[in-house]
Amino acid sequence: MAEIHGSCDPAFESVRGILQDQFAQGNEVGASLCVNIDGKNVVDLWGGHADTEKTKQWDKDIVTGVFSSTKVVTGLAAHILIDRGLLHVNEKFASYWPEFGSNGKGDAKVSHILSHSSGVPAWEGVITPEEVQDVETSTKRLAAQAPCQFIADEITNPLSADFQLGIPEEDWPRIAEMIPFPPEAMAGIELNPASILGKAVAGSALQAHLPNDPNFRKSKNGAWGGFSNARALARIGSIVSLNGIVDGNQYLSSHALDEMMKEQIQGDDPMLRVHMRFALGLGLPPGKEFPCIPEGDGICFWGDWGGSMLVMDRRRRMTIAYVMNKMEFRSIGGARAQEYIQHIYKSFDAGKPYIADPWSGSLSIIIIIIIIIIIHTRICQPYRPSGGRSCGATGVIAPFGRAIEVPRLFVALDVGTTRPSSGNLLYQLRGRTALHSLIKVRVAQMVEARKRHCWECLRRRLVCGFEVPGCERCAASGVDCPGYGETPPMRVKWLVPGTVKLRQRKDVSNRQKNSRAGSESTGSEKSPSESSGANSCLADDTRKVALPHPHLKTDYHALIDSVEYFNSCIYPQLANVLRLGTNANIYKLPLAMIQMGLTRPGHLQLGLVCLTLSHRMNQMGHDHDSKALRTTFFRYRGLMIRSLNDDINLPNKRNGGIVLAGILTLLLADAQEGISHHWRYHIEGVRRLIISRGGMNRVVTTPGALPIVLSFVHLVVLSDTSSPGSDMLVERLDLEEVYLMVKCYGENGYGFQMCPSPLFAEIVKINHIRNQMSKLNGTDENDLHSDAREVLHRIYGFSPAAWIESNESLTDASKLIMDTYQSAVALYCMSSLQSAGALPPNPFLKKNCDMERRILHGLIEQSLAGRCHGYMLWPLLVLGVQAVNGGPSLRAFVREKMVSMSAACGTYAPLAAKRILENFWDSGKDKWDDCFDKPYMFTTVLSSDIDLLK
Structure with a gap:
């Protein structure tokens, strides 16, 4: 036998x-x-x-x-x-x-x-x-x-x-x-x-x-x-x-x-x-x-x-x-x-x-x-x-x-x-072009039409009744159902401040004066803008809305104007991502909230004013009116800081969640060099306040504190990616607490700007490895090399499709964003850890980086075409660092998209990132740590350029 x-x-x-x-x-x-x-x-x-x-x-x-x-x-x-x-x-x-x-x-x-x-x-x-x-x-x-x-x-x-x-x-x-x-x-x-x-x-x-x-x-x-x-x-x-x-x-x-x-x-x-x-x-x-x-x-x-x-x-x-x-x-x-x-x-x-x-x-x-x-x-x-x-x-x-x-x-x-090379082609080259049959497409369309949640149920994260013309769940809640349309209905109409007044009799001279003023206003509104490259056609819809008056009469008027501007100009842009299902906490600010807002500390009210003013200024670029708006912006910013200091000096308010929210709001407004060179002081202040209250795990149990803590974690982790390995915030945090926040709360609807929580946890791990590699004592280098390989293995093991299927709130439309983040995290892992010495600079890994760079290029172009600008800054930054080896055409792509993103999102951060990348491209160096000689924070949350005041 x-x-x-x-x-x-x-x-x-x-x-x-x-x-x-x-x-x-x-x-x-x-x-x-x-x-x-x-x-x-x-x-x-x-x-x-x-x-x-x-x-x-x-x-x-x-x-x-x-x-x-x-x-x-x-x-x-x-x-x-x-x-x-x-x-x-x-x-x-x-x-x-x-x-x-x-x-x-x-x-x-x-x-x-x-x-x-x-x-x-x-x-x-x-x-x-x-x-x-x-x-x-x-x-x-x-x-x-x-x-x-x-x-x-x-x-x-x-x-x-x-x-x-x-x-x-x-x-x-x-x-x-x-x-x-x-x-x-x-x-x-x-x-x-x-x-x-x-x-x-x-x-x-x-x-x-x-x-x-x-x-x-x-x-x-x-x-x-x-x-x-x-x-x-x-x-x-x-x-x-x-x-x-x-x-x-x-x-x-x-x-x-x-x-x-x-x-x-x-x-x-x-x-x-x-x-x-x-x-x-x-x-x-x-x-x-x-x-x-x-x-x-x-x-x-x-x-x-x-x-x-x-x-x-x-x-x-x-x-x-x-x-x-x-x-x-x-x-x-x-x-x-x-x-x-x-x-x-x-x-x-x-x-x-x-x-x-x-x-x-x-x-x-x-x-x-x-x-x-x-x-x-x-x-x-x-x-x-x-x-x-x-x-x-x-x-x-x-x-x-x-x-x-x-x-x-x-x-x-x-x-x-x-x-021929193009972003659309590059995306398809990865094999992502759908090959579903016509029958499956039609069935999916019928199911989508039948089971689309109304906008109110989607906002409240409830299971809709799908009744026509309005769902019964909204009726039971005493809410007028907004319906099932492709875009959310507009309930607040933006009007030019001062154009609508009390209906009372006026003399002829006043009417003539108002008529002339109205004509001048209309004429200036229709005149071509002299804005810089920060303007983009993607922001045309919001630019048609009239400017808030640069000299607001009172803080009460400023708050009203800010709420109306948010509802008319900012919310429609944010609402584009509601169908992705990644963040259901996007909604209009009802006018009734103004009355409630007046009971809150002044720094929260003024924070909203500063953010909306900053949004408009960055969309205007270098328009003549933007300088007047910047003067107004810094006046309200000063009032906000004064109010925040008053609360911090009061022992009974110092450790409250409202102070944490106020500091983070100021941080978001001061996120870039255009405002402050000392943004880390705000981070350190929030960190100490969280520690004084028992740590993040305890703070999140406080009503209303969860989004504050997750925003803090998001800002800290992503800012470490654009910081030198030897000077990172991660070494001052309890890593176990950070991983716990990501694991337990990363999927609750606030999320990390669409980055899936498993990938976000890998970014935390990469940052930690970079920091440890900068402080080697000669005994644990092999362990860090092994950790680096395991991180890369887990990143490529992540399946966006499986992640979407396991999260009921996500839709198939979000897969492109998930793919983009997976590609960006993989490229960040290989590039930054090679720079730190945790991964070897071998030809195989270099080939992988080159391939991933081409893939990320195509994915970002596809995502930006879908008007998801607010979520693409970090992936675009990663691509920008790799563009040092990608040739002039790729650098031109990154430069152009940073400019248009600034206008579309109403924030200066992409322009600040563009300056850093251009300096890096001209330096003759090509490593990740060569790009970031000091800590930087880049976020699509609103900030402004102080240089334009000069």
Whole structure:
């Protein structure tokens, strides 16, 4: 009886027994089986014989032909190109391979090739094995470099995986002989010669014994010409199972994986003769033909003709690979493989001993697979995905599908056939372009129309009744339902101060005087602005609103004007993000609040006045009227400081939440150098007051204090990102308290300016590592290096789609923002920790930074197009630091967006950030810490430029 060699964890000992039984029953001749969990092989077994006569033992390093499992590897190579922006899934395939577009195939897209729906399932007529094996003849004008070189450089060599696309003669002694299934296995199978499968079989050049043929071994065919074993395939497949990162090296981003795992088509495949669900290449469960694979998100698989199989499970971080040399008559995978896989899952679920990083909630899954490009001469229109219906034939995935897949594509890209650069394109290059079918889109639209909350229920975070014309919940609360429109209804109309007066009789001279004054006011309102580059077309709507009078009569009038200005000019901009579901605490200020506001301390009232004045000034830029407004602004700021000092000097008020709110309000108004060089004094004051009240964990239990504490945490953490590593606020805080605030309260609707709390916690950790690296004592450096790698691993392990699904308040529209923050946090991690020395400056990490920079560029452009300016300053700042290596066009993009963001948000902070970045770009330095020689605070909350008073 064949002997089984290798290692097997006790939890999977039953799997060894099943493999031994298959050898004892004569079902196996030689085979290898590997299970990789969290990067470690818990099962690595091999045994039997490598030849038909059973004279050659199947040793540890034996390899054999793996047929269509090759497509998994070439598919990974294609998706690496997509992730790097060199290949676009929605581009017509003929733009990369012009010859493919002949005879009606010109409309087929890359996505059709990847999802096996190109409509080119077989060769037209008979083709010989010799013609297929001559790759240059098959592709007609193939350039010198074959895809095997790209695969070796980018996948197999970095992973030390024993996979070869075409195998040299010196390795032939370790190739296991392929044993075809007996001819009687096909008895009783009748094929219609006119059918797709019939044509494929009749013209087939693929024969079961081909891996034994010397010419085939040399052919380097990317569809089914690979040679490998289970250990190597499991190693390669772990790129998917481990969310793109293996041994600390990132091969694919989680963003690319998310999009690739979306279902494209499903139905009965006439080539494979099974029911299939296809992502962009690989199969997705469930399927009645594959009961061994559990249902649920996060799993994908592929098998080859004869029985081998590869399963990649992201939720369990598990990869299963099986390779054999005795073939079964089955188009994809075999009965033996399914039995092994079934027992492996049973063993895993029984003990669950290996889940190192479980993900909660429903996951959007992803996988990486197959690109095959066929030469075909007959007229054939591509089959397009059609909302879950059968798409007819696959794009040559079959055992009989003859493919000369990626070589021509790689060559075209190598010689510079890249797509025009633009932000929109860069976003799509990451694989984020939606490929949902028309049916799904229409269903989603109907559900959205039926289940859209009214604006009042959305503001109050209540479940709406959805009644028409107004919901009953609003009626029960005594509130007029604002309805379900696309934009919130306006209930307060802004009027020019002084234009509406008491309706009393006036003499003619007064009426004439008022008429002339009104004409002058209108004329000046319509005249072109002489504003600087800080003006933006995005702020046009708010600029049409008349200016508050620069000399307000009383503080009471100032408060009224501020409330009305907020409702008319600021709230409509903020309301754009309500549909994202990230912050339901955005609402208009009712006029009744003015009466309540008069009972509050003066510094809170005057804080609102200062913020609204600052908003208007920054939108005006250098207009003539802005200087008068700045004079008014600083007058009210002085009154605010005086009121705040009065409360601080009173022992019974000093430690109250209102004083904390007042200091933070002043801090937000003084956030940039344009106002004060001493913003950290405000931070230190808040910190001491919080400590005096028992710490953040105790303060948040006070009514109304939670948003104050979260604002404080947000400002401290982000300001540390733009501070030197040796001078950070994080060293003065209790880190455990900070993590507790982020974990427990980061999802309550206030949030951290749309940054998901798990990513925000990683920013805290990065800041801490930077600070510790600046104070090394020589004993803990290795620990910090390990911490840095773990942080990067967790960042790329974060799934925006899963985060949205697990948070009911979030909507699908917020995914773009979540993607942007994930990319920005990853780039900040790599850039700042390399600068600090916690991550090595190796070429692989540099390549990752370059790729992430291009991705973030596209994401930010998409986000800004959606009018989410107030949430993009920090990601744009991160991109700006990396623009030092990005060329003039990227710097011009950052410069332009900083200017327009200042106008759109009504804050000086983006212009202050622009000045710092421009100094950095001109310095000749390129490290993160070189950009920030002292602590800076950049926030899109309102601040002003004191230089304009000079």
